[in-house]
Amino acid sequence: MADRKTRTFPIDDEYKLRVRYTYGWKKNCGNCDAPGPKLREIRIDGTLRGQEKLDALLHELTHFWDWRADEGVINHSATVTAHVLWELGLRFLDEE
Ligand SMILES: [Zn+2]
Numbered sequence: 075m076a077d078r079k080t081r082t083f084p085i086d087d088e089y090k091l092r093v094r095y096t097y098g099w100k101k102n103c104g105n106c107d108a109p110g111p112k113l114r115e116i117r118i119d120g121t122l123r124g125q126e127k128l129d130a131l132l133h134e135l136t137h138f139w140d141w142r143a144d145e146g147v148i149n150h151s152a153t154v155t156a157h158v159l160w161e162l163g164l165r166f167l168d169e170e
Contacts, residue, residue, distance in 0.1 A: 088112055091138060093131075095120035103130040106137040114138065123169055129156035 080094040092115040099119050103126070107114040116134040118127065133152035136143060 082113075089114075091116065093118065097121065104134040106134045109141050124166070125156050125160045127166065128159060128164070129153050132156055 080092060082090050082092045085091055090113045092113060094115055094117050096117045097120045102119065103122060104116060104118040106116045116131075116138060118130050118134065122130055129152050132155050133148055136148045136152060
């Protein structure tokens with residue numbers, strides 16, 4: 075299934091971001107490596123679907139770009155942004 079693949083994305087000539095789906099978490103929806111390494115990884119709970127998965131991805135991507143951002147602000151902004159994009163029709167093709 076396409077959404078189960080680990081994917082790596084170039085950030086620039088030096089740095090990369092890898093997104094990986096993981097399983098077996100009880101509570102966390104995702105997490106993100108701290109800044110520093112040239113390859114940083116975001117891990118997302120592979121059981122999430124739809125708007126919840128989008129929320130988790132936006133949340134961890136915000137951490138990726140702004141490591142010092144306030145967790146409460148990230149929670150709120152990711153959830154609202156996921157809701158807006160979902161209501162505007164954004165979907166994961168591999169979930170249909
Ligand atoms: Zn967070």
